[in-house]
Amino acid sequence: MDKGKSIKLVIVSLILLSTLISYNLHAQNSHTVKSDSVYENLKAEFVWEAKVKIATMINVGKSKYGTRRVIPITGGTFTGKSIIGVVLPGGEDWQLVRPDGDTELQARYLLKTNDGYVIQVINKALIHVPVAGENKTQYIRSVIDLEAPSDSPYDYLNHAIFLGTLKVPELKQGEEPYVIIGFYKLL
Numbered sequence: 001m002d003k004g005k006s007i008k009l010v011i012v013s014l015i016l017l018s019t020l021i022s023y024n025l026h027a028q029n030s031h032t033v034k035s036d037s038v039y040e041n042l043k044a045e046f047v048w049e050a051k052v053k054i055a056t057m058i059n060v061g062k063s064k065y066g067t068r069r070v071i072p073i074t075g076g077t078f079t080g081k082s083i084i085g086v087v088l089p090g091g092e093d094w095q096l097v098r099p100d101g102d103t104e105l106q107a108r109y110l111l112k113t114n115d116g117y118v119i120q121v122i123n124k125a126l127i128h129v130p131v132a133g134e135n136k137t138q139y140i141r142s143v144i145d146l147e148a149p150s151d152s153p154y155d156y157l158n159h160a161i162f163l164g165t166l167k168v169p170e171l172k173q174g175e176e177p178y179v180i181i182g183f184y185k186l187l
Contacts, residue, residue: 042186042187043186043187044163044184044185044186044187045184045185045187046080046081046182046183046184047080047081047083047162047183047184047185048078048079048080048081048083048084048183049078049079049080049180049181049182049183050076050077050078050087050111050180050181050183051076051077051078051087051178051179051180052073052076052087052109052178052179052180052181053073053074053075053076053087053176053177053178054071054072054073054074054093054177054178054179055071055072055073055074055177056072057069057070057071058070058071058072065096065098066096066097066098066099067096067097068094068095068096069094069095069096069097070092070093070094070095071092071093071095072091072092072093073087073089073090073091073092073093073107073109074089074176075087075088075089076178078111078183080183083113083154084113084114085111085112085113085114086111086112087109087110087111088109088110088111088112088118090109090110091107091108091109091110091121092107092108092109093105093106093107093123094106094107101128101129101131102126102127102128103126103127104124104125104126104127105123105124105125105126105127105142105166106122106123106124106125107121107122107123107125108120108121108122108123109121113154115153117148117149117152117153117154118149119146119147119148119149119154119157120146120147120148121144121145121146122144122145122147123142123143123144123145123164123181124142124143124144124145125140125141125142125143125164125166126139126140126141126142127139127140127166128140140165140166141163141164141165142163142164142165142166142181143161143162143163143164144162144163144164144183145162146158146162160185160186161185161186162183162184162185162186163184163186164181164182164183164184165181165182165184166179166180166181166182167179167180167181167182168180
């Protein structure tokens with residue numbers, strides 16, 4: 001095969017490859033989801049809200065991934081339709097402020113229900129604060145993994161996907177710092 005034909009073959013192959021990639025990316029675009037799609041009916045139900053008390057942030061400093069921070073979890077309460085209890089002290093919220101400005105959170109802590117069962121919470125969140133000029137609102141959402149004793153009335157928590165919200169309230173004078181986390185079961 002001569003050099004001219006080889007170059008044409010490479011160009012045609014690249015055009016074909018870029019067309020296939022473009023089609024594949026378009027097929028994954030959320031605007032192409034059909035109205036009868038399983039995703040159209042995604043819903044969530046409120047499970048409980050937690051008031052999680054936090055201590056002073058520990059600034060670990062810059063790393064190869066961004067700025068690392070740790071916030072100790074010191075206690076709190078949670079209340080829902082069919083569950084109530086306390087947040088046990090000893091958990092931590094590990095945060096990474098990425099070079100793009102977004103913050104990733106990975107919190108791990110324990111809840112204790114009023115009837116004595118301990119539930120592990122692993123909460124992975126993303127916070128995006130729009131930069132000046134962006135016409136968007138702040139985005140804070142999380143995916144929550146719950147682990148409850150399988151021989152407890154809370155075993156149902158082991159068999160679902162949970163999403164979360166995070167609010168940082170304005171503190172009143174003398175009030176201990178805390179955050180409010182909403183827990184929602186994906187139906």
